[in-house]
Amino acid sequence: MGKDRIPDWLNSSLWSTTLSDDDRLHRHSPSPTTSAAAASEPIFQPPVPVPPPAAASSPQSTVTSPKSELRDQVDKNSNDNSNDNDQNASSSGVSPDDISRQAQLLTELSKKVVNLRELRRIASQGIPDGAGIRSTVWKLLLGYLPPDRAQWSSELAKKRSEYKQFKEELLMNPTEITRKLEKSSVHDNDHSKSESSGLLSRSQVTRGEHPLSLGESSIWNQFFQDSEIVEQIDRDVKRTHPDMDFFSGDSHLAKSNQDALKDILIVFAKLNPGIRYVQGMNEILAPLFYVFRNDPDEEMAAAAEADSFFCFVELLSGFRDHFCKQLDNSIVGIRATITRLSQFLKEHDEELWRHLEITTKVNPQFYAFRWITLLLTQEFNFADSLRIWDTLLSDLEGPLETLLRVCCAMLILVRQRLLAGDFTSNLKLLQNYPPSNISHLLYVANKLRPQAAS
Known part of the structure; x- marks a missing residue:
């Protein structure tokens, strides 16, 4: 050229x-x-993608939630999948290319050990929306799910339990932390009346536990610093895709999804003090959460928050230096x-x-x-x-x-x-x-x- x-x-x-x-x-x-x-x-x-059909421009497509009747599609044999998908496609106007890719993806996902190279080749051409398989494919592409399907259940259980623990430890306010310390103190020493009643005496309230403490190790000082980030996250999350009911509005669905996005970003910020939260991270998280929350498998959809967190971490690992201001002028x-x-x-x-x-x-x-x-x-x-x-x-x-x-x-x-x-x-x-x-x-x-x- x-x-x-x-x-x-x-x-x-x-x-x-x-x-x-x-x-x-x-x-x-x-x-x-x-x-x-x-x-x-x-x-x-x-391989080089096949050029799209001879049309001046394609109409803007709309995103629809995956069909619940395809919940068990990964576990079906490929022949049954192909037949069912052909019938669904004939009534929904899905293109032959989409039908073919959908069948190929389902075949790969049904194997005991997924061939990631082949999965990448097929997925690079586009993952059909109707099949509701993008959720599983993305988790594999991001390395969140291992290729061996026999390990999926244990890996997911471990990761989701880990995220639950992160939330319990990192989203706890200082009052709750102090209460836990009180209980620990009572358990260790039951000689004094204040300890046996679960109350800390004035002398037992350490500098780090006092609300007015400005020390770097103070849990209250850290809480007040974190609250600024929490407020920024809250503002950004509420502005995420305002044209989509899934993310925006006063409905229970929107509120629940906003809370999930907010918790993910707060946990990420606290676990990554070198980066914390940077405006715009909510926009990168949104597609992941949307896809996982709309998984036709109800159990998978219910765990969308935990799955989105780890996939967000995996995705951002390749772009993290873009969010570190100190590295703006560096080679990375x-x-x-x-x-x-x-x-x-x-x-x-x-x-x-x-x-x-x-x-x-x-x-x-x-x-x-x-x-x-x-x-x-x-x-x-x-x-x-x-x-x-x-x-x-x-x-x-x-x-x-x-x-x-x-x-x-x-x-x-x-x-x-x-x-x-x-x-x-x-x-x-x-x-x-x-x-x-x-x-x-x-x-x-x-x-x-x-x-x-x-």
């Missing part, structure tokens, strides 16, 4: 139609002040990652790179900061974000590498509008990215892989 020439396959009139701004679904776009680099992993290259910080995106664009489309960064002086940090730190959750509607995540999580090369390719593809797909624009129009376009054919976007992103690895 020439640096100043875009390949013919991209200039096809098939992809030239764009939707108007009026067609764009409502998107909530916070302004995170986040600051991370992906851990290097063995490279896995899925967010600015270095944005620079990599800039260099990547220059390598694949130098004309566009020159127009953006030299002619119109659109600094990539103005738009790419949010793209990268929030994993594109704010640039597309929720259903399309889930589809993009299927590809991000499926690539053993690492979500970050795939993310940078997708971001570069986003720039290339609107290159004609960018080349015709000035600073103001280009910045507006990139900060409010237009609706796109997600299948083609991912197709272009995959085309940007190094040829030697394709």
